[in-house]
Amino acid sequence: MLPARFAPWLFALFMSLFMSFLMSGVLTLVNLGPVPGFVRLWLHAFGVAWVIAFPCALVVTPLVRRIVTALTRPPSGS
Template sequence: MNSSKSSSRTPFGFAKLPARSARWVTPLLLSVFMTCIVSLISTLKGVGLAPGVLRVWLGAWAVSWVIAFPTLLLVIPLVRKATAFVVETA
């Protein structure tokens, strides 16, 4: 098996995106995972395991993700600069 060909595919068989896509894929994935976890915790704390909690949580997740993704796209360059300011280069 050709390792360069298999490394250009995801474990699901899809072709990998070009490296330049990392600039928007990173905040996309970060926003999905963070809003999922935070909205789930907030929903469970506010509503508990009541009937319909899944619907309430998905609604909260959708709203928070719509806000989080564009915010991350704007904030990540500032965070990278702040990180470079406080962390030594290798």
């Protein structure tokens, strides 16, 4: 197990991987349809997307947490 100090990095890593994988697949399919070589095109789009998504997730996550905190209240009894 990794120390808890790595949690923000791991969160950004996995969130960016999953989101860029799914969104690149959906957008490749929407834009090109089920063409020959679809998986190759998808994986290329995923690679490009993830290279951008990971640093963006690292930068944006603290901002999103502050926005969510500002828009919600703690559970009763806290």
